[in-house]
Amino acid sequence: MNAPMTENPNDRGSKRWFSFFWARLLAAALVAILISLAWFQAGKTYQASLIEQQRTLLYSRYEAAGTVLTSRINRRQAILIGLAASVKTHSIDDMRLHFYNNFAENLRNNDPMIRAIQFFPAEGEVLVYPMEGNEAVLGSTLEDLRNTDRVSTRTDVERAIETRQITLSSPYELRQGGKGVVARMAIYDQDKLLGLAVVVLNLEPLLEIPGISPTPDNIHVAIKDQNGVTFFGDESVFSADPVVTTVILPEGNWTLGAVPAQGWFATIQSQMVGFWLIGALISTLAGAITYLIINNQAALRRTVEERTAALVESETRFATALRLVNEGIWEWNLQENKGFASKNCYAMLGYEEKEFDSFEDWLRLAPPEEENRVRVEIQQGIESGKGFDCELRLRKKNGDWMYALVRGRVVDKSKGGTVASIIGTISDITERKLKEAQLRESESKFRSLFMNEHAPMMLISPESSEIIDINPAACKYYGWSRSELLTMKVSQINTLSETEIAAEMQKAVDEQRNSFHFRHRLANGEIRDVEVFSGPIEFQGKTLLYSIIHDITARKQAERALEESEERYRQLLELAPVGIAVECEEKIQFINPSGVQLLGGKSAGDIIGKTISNFTLPDRQEEILNQFRQRMAGEEIYPVENILRKLDGALVNVEVVANPILYLDKPAIQIIATDITERKKTEEKILANQKELQRLLQEADESRKVLLSLVEDQKAAEEQLSQLNAELEKRVSQRTAQLEAVNKELEAFSYSVSHDLRAPLRGIDGWSLALLEDYGSQLNQEAQRYLNRVRDETQRMGQLIDDLLRLSRVTRVEIKHSEIDLSELAKLIVNRLMEENGQSPVEIKIQEGLLVSGDANLLEIMLTNLLSNALKFSGRQAQPRIEFGCQTVDNQPTYFVRDNGVGFDMQYAKNLFGAFQRMHKQTEFPGTGIGLATVQRIVNRHGGKIWVDAKKDKGATFYFTLGEKK
Numbered sequence: 001m002n003a004p005m006t007e008n009p010n011d012r013g014s015k016r017w018f019s020f021f022w023a024r025l026l027a028a029a030l031v032a033i034l035i036s037l038a039w040f041q042a043g044k045t046y047q048a049s050l051i052e053q054q055r056t057l058l059y060s061r062y063e064a065a066g067t068v069l070t071s072r073i074n075r076r077q078a079i080l081i082g083l084a085a086s087v088k089t090h091s092i093d094d095m096r097l098h099f100y101n102n103f104a105e106n107l108r109n110n111d112p113m114i115r116a117i118q119f120f121p122a123e124g125e126v127l128v129y130p131m132e133g134n135e136a137v138l139g140s141t142l143e144d145l146r147n148t149d150r151v152s153t154r155t156d157v158e159r160a161i162e163t164r165q166i167t168l169s170s171p172y173e174l175r176q177g178g179k180g181v182v183a184r185m186a187i188y189d190q191d192k193l194l195g196l197a198v199v200v201l202n203l204e205p206l207l208e209i210p211g212i213s214p215t216p217d218n219i220h221v222a223i224k225d226q227n228g229v230t231f232f233g234d235e236s237v238f239s240a241d242p243v244v245t246t247v248i249l250p251e252g253n254w255t256l257g258a259v260p261a262q263g264w265f266a267t268i269q270s271q272m273v274g275f276w277l278i279g280a281l282i283s284t285l286a287g288a289i290t291y292l293i294i295n296n297q298a299a300l301r302r303t304v305e306e307r308t309a310a311l312v313e314s315e316t317r318f319a320t321a322l323r324l325v326n327e328g329i330w331e332w333n334l335q336e337n338k339g340f341a342s343k344n345c346y347a348m349l350g351y352e353e354k355e356f357d358s359f360e361d362w363l364r365l366a367p368p369e370e371e372n373r374v375r376v377e378i379q380q381g382i383e384s385g386k387g388f389d390c391e392l393r394l395r396k397k398n399g400d401w402m403y404a405l406v407r408g409r410v411v412d413k414s415k416g417g418t419v420a421s422i423i424g425t426i427s428d429i430t431e432r433k434l435k436e437a438q439l440r441e442s443e444s445k446f447r448s449l450f451m452n453e454h455a456p457m458m459l460i461s462p463e464s465s466e467i468i469d470i471n472p473a474a475c476k477y478y479g480w481s482r483s484e485l486l487t488m489k490v491s492q493i494n495t496l497s498e499t500e501i502a503a504e505m506q507k508a509v510d511e512q513r514n515s516f517h518f519r520h521r522l523a524n525g526e527i528r529d530v531e532v533f534s535g536p537i538e539f540q541g542k543t544l545l546y547s548i549i550h551d552i553t554a555r556k557q558a559e560r561a562l563e564e565s566e567e568r569y570r571q572l573l574e575l576a577p578v579g580i581a582v583e584c585e586e587k588i589q590f591i592n593p594s595g596v597q598l599l600g601g602k603s604a605g606d607i608i609g610k611t612i613s614n615f616t617l618p619d620r621q622e623e624i625l626n627q628f629r630q631r632m633a634g635e636e637i638y639p640v641e642n643i644l645r646k647l648d649g650a651l652v653n654v655e656v657v658a659n660p661i662l663y664l665d666k667p668a669i670q671i672i673a674t675d676i677t678e679r680k681k682t683e684e685k686i687l688a689n690q691k692e693l694q695r696l697l698q699e700a701d702e703s704r705k706v707l708l709s710l711v712e713d714q715k716a717a718e719e720q721l722s723q724l725n726a727e728l729e730k731r732v733s734q735r736t737a738q739l740e741a742v743n744k745e746l747e748a749f750s751y752s753v754s755h756d757l758r759a760p761l762r763g764i765d766g767w768s769l770a771l772l773e774d775y776g777s778q779l780n781q782e783a784q785r786y787l788n789r790v791r792d793e794t795q796r797m798g799q800l801i802d803d804l805l806r807l808s809r810v811t812r813v814e815i816k817h818s819e820i821d822l823s824e825l826a827k828l829i830v831n832r833l834m835e836e837n838g839q840s841p842v843e844i845k846i847q848e849g850l851l852v853s854g855d856a857n858l859l860e861i862m863l864t865n866l867l868s869n870a871l872k873f874s875g876r877q878a879q880p881r882i883e884f885g886c887q888t889v890d891n892q893p894t895y896f897v898r899d900n901g902v903g904f905d906m907q908y909a910k911n912l913f914g915a916f917q918r919m920h921k922q923t924e925f926p927g928t929g930i931g932l933a934t935v936q937r938i939v940n941r942h943g944g945k946i947w948v949d950a951k952k953d954k955g956a957t958f959y960f961t962l963g964e965k966k
Contacts, residue, residue, distance in 0.1 A: 024290075024291050025291065027290055027291070028287035028288065028290040028291035029287060031286050031287050031290040032283040032284060032286055032287035032290075033283075035279075035282060035283045035286045036279065036280075036283045039279035039282065039283065040279075043272070043275055043276065043279065046272075046275060047265075047268065047272055050267075050268040050271055050272070051264045051265070051267075051268060054260070054264060054267045054268065055243050055264070058219070058243045058258055058259075058260075059243040059245065060454060061211055061258075062211060062221070062243060062245050062256055062258045063245045065209045065210065065211045065212055065245075065256065066245040066246060066247045066256050068209050069206070069207070069209060069212075069247045069254075069256070070247050070248045070249070071774075072113065072206060073168070073181070073183075073201070073206070073247075073249060074250075074773050074774070075773075075774070076111070076113060076114060076183065076199055076201055077166050077168070077183045077185075077199065077250065077773075079114075079117065079199050080166055080183060080184075080185040080197045080199060081185075081766055081769060081770070082103075082766070083103070083117070083119060083185075083187075083197040084185060084187045084197055085766060086103060087119065087187050087194055087195060087197070088187070088189060088194070092121050092123075092124060092127075095119070095127060096127060100119065100127045100129065101129055104117040104129035104130075105129060105130075108129060108130065112202070112205050113201050113202055113205045113206050114199060114200070114201060114202070115133075115174070115176065115178075115180055115200040115201060115202045116128060116129065116130065116133075116134050116176070116198075116199075116200040117129050117198070117199055117200075118134075118137065118197075118198040118199075118200070119195055119196070119197050119198070120140075120141065120142040120145055120195050120196040120198065121142065121194065121195040122142060122192075122193050122194055122195050124141065125138075125139055125140065125141055126138070126139075126140050126141065126142075126145075133176045133177075134176055136175040136176060137175075142195060142196055145157055145196070146158065152169065152170070152172065153169075153182075156169045156182070156184060157184065157196065160184040160185060160186050160196065161186040161193065161196065163251075164186055164188060165185070165250065165251070166183060166184070166185045166250045166251075167183070167184050167185070167250070167251060168181060168182075168183050168249050168250055168251065168252075169181060169182040169183075169184075170225035170226065170227055170229060170231065171203050171225060171231040171232075172231075174200065176200075178202065178203070178204065179202075179203040179204065179231070180200050180201055180202055180203050181200075181201045181203055181206065182198060182199070182200050182201070183198070183199045183201065184196060184197065184198050184199075185197045191836065203231075203232075207223075207232060211258070212232075212256075215233070217261065218260060218261050218262070219258055219259070219260060219261060220233065220234060220236075220237050220240075220258070220259050220260075220261050221233050221237065221256070221257070221258045222234055222235065222237035222238060222242075222256075222257050223247070223254055223255065223256050223257075224238070224254060224255040224257075225252075225254055226249065226251070226252025226253060226254065227252075233257075237257045237258070237259050238255075238257050240259045240263070241259065241264065242257035242258055242259040243257070243258055243259070244256070244257050289372065289376060290372075292376070292379075293372055293375055293376065327344060327425045327426065327427045328341065328342055328344040328345030328347075328348055328425060328426035328427070329341070329342040329344070329345070329423075329424075329425055329426075330342070330345055330359075330423070330424055330425070330426060331411075331421065331422070331423045331424075332359050332408070332421065332422045332423075332424075333420070333421050334382070334419055334420060334421060334422065335420050335421075337358060337359075337360075338358070339358055339359045339362075341356070341362075344426075345426055348402065348404075348426065348428050349365065349394060349396045349397060349402065350396045350397035350398055351397050362394070363375070365394040365395050366392045366393060366394055366395075367393060370392045370393055371392075373390075373392075374390050374392050374406070377390040378390070378408065381408060381410075382410070382419045382422070385410050385419060386410070387407070387408045387409035387410055387422065387424070388406075388407070388408050389405070389406075389407050389408075390405075390406055391403065391404070391405050391406075391429065391433075392404060392406065401430075402428055402430050403428070403429045403430040403432070403433035403434075404426050404427065404428060404429065405426070405427040405429045406424060406425075406426050407424045407425050407426075407427075408422045408423070408424035409422065409423060409424060410422055411423045450469070450471050451471050451472065452471075453471060453473060453548075454473050455473055455548050455549065455550060456470075456471065456473045456474035456476075456477040456478070456548070456549040457470070457471045457473065457474060457546070457547065457548050457549070458470040458471070458474055458485075458547050458549070459537075459544045459545070459546055459547075460490055460505070460544065460545045460547060461542070461544060461545075462502075462505040462506065462508070462509050462536075462543065462544070462545050464489070465489045465490045465491055465498065465501060465502065465505070466488075466489055466490075467485055467486055467488055467489065467490065468486075468544055469486075470482060470485045470486065474549065477522075477549070477551070478493065478520070478522055478523055479522050479523030479524055480523045490505075492521075493520050493521055494518050494519070494520060494521075495518070495519040495520070495521060495527065496518065504516060505534075505545055508534045508535060508536065508545055509536045509543065509545070515531065515532070515533055515534075516531070516532045516534060517529070517530070517531055517532075517552075518530055518532055520549070528551055528553045529551070529552050529553045529555075529556040530549050530550060530551055530552060530553075531549075531550045531552045532547050532548070532549055532550075533547070533548045533550070534546065534547040534548075554778070555778070558775050558778060561771070561774075561775070568767075573592045574592055574593055576592060576594055577594055578594055578672055578673060578674045578675075579591070579592065579594045579595030579596075579597075579598040579599070579654075579671075579672070579673040579674070579675075580592045580594070580595055580670070580671070580672050580673075581595050581607070581670075581671045581673070582661070582663050582668050582669070582670055582671070583611075583612060583628075583668060583669045583671060584663045584664070584666050584667070584668035584669075585666065586611055587608075587609055587610070587611055588607055588608055588609065588610055588611070588612070589608065589663060589664075589668070590604075590608070590663070591604050591607045591608060595607070595673065598644075598646075598652065598654070598673060598675055599615055599644065599646055599647060600646030600647040600648050600650065601647055606647060612624060612625075612628075612671075613625075615644045615645055615646070616642070616643075616644060616645065617643055617645060620642065620643070624642065627640065627658065628658060628669050631658045631659070631660055631669060632660050632667060632669065639655050639656065639657045640655070640656055641653065641654070641655050641656075641676065642654055642655075642656050644673070652675060652677055653675070653676050653677045653679075653680045654673045654674060654675055654676060655673070655674045655676050656671060656672070656673050656674075657671075657672040658670070658671050658672075659672075696728065764790065765791050768787050768790050768791050769791065771787060772784065772787050772788075815854075815855045815858065815941060815942070816855050816856075817853050817854060817855065818853070818854075818855075818856060819851060819852075819853055820851070820852055820853070820854055820856050820859055821849075821850065821851055822850040822851070822852055822859070822863070822884075822895065823846055823847060823848050823849060823850045823884075825856075825859065825860060825863060826846050826863055826867065826884045827846055829860065829863050829864050829867050830844055830846070830867055830871075830882075833864075833867060833868055833871055834871075837871070840875070840880075842871065842874070842880045842881070842882060843879065843880065843881040843882070844882050844883075845881070845882070845883040845884070845885075846883075846884045846885075847884065847885035847886060850885075850886050850895065852893075852962055853962075854942050854962055855941075855942070858938045858941065858942075859938070859942075861934065861938060862934075862935050862938040862939065862960075863897075865931040865932065865934060865935050866897040866935060866958055867882070867884070867897060868931075869931065869932075870882045870897055870898075870899035870901065871899075872901075873899060873901035873902050873903075873956070874899040874900055874901030874902075874955070875901075876901075876902070877900055877901060879900075880899070880900065880901070881899065881900045882897070882898070882899050883896075883897070883898040883899075884896070884897050884898075885898075889959075889961075892961055893961065893962075894959050894960070894961050895959070895960055895961070895962075896957050896958065896959045896960075897957070897958045898955065898956075898957040898958075899955050899956060899957075900954075900955040901955050901956065902952070902953060902955075903950045903951050903952050903953055903954050903955050903956050904950050904952055904956065905952050906949075906950060906951070912932055912948060913932050913933055913935070913936040913946070935958075935960075939960050939961070939962070942962045942963055943962065943963025944960055944961035944962040944963045945960070945961055946958065946959065946960040946961075947959050947960075
């Protein structure tokens with residue numbers, strides 16, 4: 001029989017070694033793959049974070065550029081408002097001869113962005129500056145402009161005329177050459193078009209903003225107009241995921257887009273390459289370390305066994321060391337793999353003595369990732385024979401983590417030179433590690449905040465004034481590079497002297513002051529107002545000043561503008577010829593000098609603190625208080641006449657206007673009182689003169705009758721009659737002269753109203769608009785609403801002045817009789833009103849063939865008021881109807897205008913034809929309350945009369961006659 005085959009022991013050992021080799025290699029590969037996958041996921045997150053940082057930086061840059069472009073355009077459009085004010089106060093001939101060139105030259109020569117300033121009057125040729133380069137428009141008219149062959153220009157011009165707002169064209173090629181943007185504004189006087197103001201802006205200097213023109217080589221920039229057409233840069237920018245900011249314009253907005261020239265990924269490519277290389281290196285090292293750790297475990301076991309015996313021999317030495325130190329002492333016999341630990345080692349971790357048998361048990365208290373690291377460090381220390389120092393975390397028995405510093409030193413070697421025994425210490429460094437972690441976190445947060453903050457920041461040495469560190473935002477703001485700024489002193493930036501700067505920095509250190517206002521110098525020489533928030537910090541054993549810089553130039557300019565505005569407002573109040581007071585909490589809180597004089601006081605202290613009741617007649621106090629309550633509730637109450645009692649008891653006639661306001665954040669009433677004593681006297685004189693003239697005429701007529709019947713002697717009668725006639729003519733001449741003087745006074749008063757009152761109103765409106773345009777973004781919504789309210793009130797005051805002047809002219813104009821077709825006149829008026837107001841469909845019925853004798857201009861004014869009221873008050877009906885016709889009443893032609901509108905209660909009809917009388921609130925139906933008073937005066941001057949028949953929610957019918965007989 002054959003002997004059985006037996007396996008060679010060497011073959012078994014080779015197989016075990018081969019199997020163990022592949023197991024180690026597989027474990028190392030798995031570790032490397034797992035770390036690579038984790039690194040890949042982290043890489044995607046890191047890449048997205050880097051791109052978002054680049055987007056944020058690029059957006060901040062071009063958001064500022066968009067804001068600058070908005071400001072440049074809005075500031076140039078303000079020229080149109082100034083030109084409009086000039087057109088309203090100067091005739092076209094005056095502007096053409098004297099004013100226009102000086103006005104335009106001063107603006108254009110000081111601003112390279114302005115190509116031309118033009119004014120197209122409603123009648124006549126264009127005014128243009130400069131003429132050179134604008135020959136294409138010389139000699140043209142507004143009608144030529146409205147019929148130009150450029151469709152876009154025609155559209156922009158008609159839009160400006162229809163909307164009565166500032167319009168801005170899209171950029172296009174100008175006839176004068178080059179690209180430009182055209183701002184236009186139609187100028188009206190009431191409903192009359194005076195002309196069209198035009199400012200042509202050069203696009204190229206308009207876009208000369210850092211980052212736009214010139215555009216950096218590494219960035220592509222494009223701008224779209226309000227119609228979505230790209231007029232600057234390449235259209236492809238908007239399809240490359242750009243950062244987008246908005247350039248705000250009066251109507252519609254421009255869109256500014258910016259994107260890196262090579263794409264977003266190219267901006268972070270170098271960072272990502274380094275990131276992936278580090279990941280590959282970490283994965284490779286992790287695999288290698290894993291392989292080495294597993295490979296060295298068997299050798300470590302043998303070494304532990306060999307050194308165990310040596311550990312026993314060192315017990316005596318350890319006993320002595322234990323008594324001398326408070327740290328944990330341990331010894332490790334590598335040959336026998338036995339260990340010794342002092343009581344302190346167990347006490348630190350909360351275990352009982354001898355609760356662990358070997359050094360391996362201690363290492364298992366560490367997290368797996370730290371256990372592997374410590375094993376490698378220990379192995380390296382053993383192999384080098386120098387020992388090791390390593391830090392790691394160990395879990396206590398109660399579950400808490402302790403940071404430990406483990407030191408080991410070789411104390412014995414075997415005959416072969418290998419390490420046989422190690423002795424070492426273990427120290428609790430938890431408190432130190434926590435402090436170090438807090439310090440690192442604090443320093444990391446500080447560095448991240450310092451470098452990524454958008455506000456300029458810097459660290460300064462208070463002793464030498466040197467700039468120690470500075471963030472990128474400060475480099476961008478000041479215009480110097482980081483290397484340049486780190487070689488500079490604060491005195492090279494601050495406009496103060498070195499002595500003054502040193503004193504201010506000492507205050508920041510000693511007095512703990514944290515806010516300073518300085519003026520700083522930029523690299524381009526520009527001086528900016530800044531607010532510096534500064535304070536001392538300890539850094540590397542030195543006291544430094546940590547400063548945050550905020551640019552407050554715009555705020556300073558706004559504050560100066562506000563101070564100037566407040567000063568102008570104060571002067572306006574103090575110099576105003578009318579009394580202005582504020583009543584709050586039923587007491588007078590403020591009054592201007594004219595108001596003090598009006599009420600008979602010597603100073604404001606004589607009036608402030610008193611109530612309105614102290615200056616009103618007892619029988620009128622309740623009526624005035626009710627009017628104030630109604631005004632506080634939001635009801636419209638037009639100027640009312642009243643009688644006030646001065647401090648000395650004297651009475652004064654006044655016209656009072658009351659408006660609700662906020663005074664020191666409390667509801668209050670602003671009272672404007674105008675002394676109308678002289679006007680009342682004048683009116684009384686006019687009435688008395690009219691009565692006296694009427695009496696004289698009656699006396700003269702009676703005298704003629706008596707003389708003709710009683711005087712027998714014809715010659716004597718003729719002489720007496722001649723004398724009486726001469727005397728009568730003399731009296732009539734005297735009364736006529738008096739009436740002419742009164743009329744001249746009225747004309748002078750009208751001229752004063754038209755010019756002296758309009759000028760401050762235009763100023764208030766213009767400065768309010770300028771404040772909104774220049775600083776609107778810095779005002780909250782409530783402040784903007786107040787400014788818009790001021791503009792609305794000034795415009796309504798302008799309308800009121802126009803209506804008063806129209807009413808005044810109606811009473812003085814000479815009537816020129818002619819035959820007029822009222823039917824045709826009514827049709828023209830209705831068509832005009834429908835076009836102006838964009839009225840919804842209205843059923844209109846006008847009787848044909850209504851011929852009258854009267855003044856054409858006055859009758860047109862009368863019918864315009866009646867028909868516009870009918871359209872206004874019937875506009876809310878589902879099917880509005882208006883009728884104009886004639887019927888016979890008491891053998892006299894009686895004309896009427898009828899509507900089916902809101903109507904009113906007839907008990908109030910007696911006040912309807914008085915000035916400023918209204919049946920409805922201003923918020924429901926706009927108007928000034930002058931129209932019907934004008935209508936009544938026109939009818940009276942034609943020898944007729946007017947009355948009304950109305951029912952609430954049933955419409956109204958206005959009847960009038962013109963002194964004709966059937």
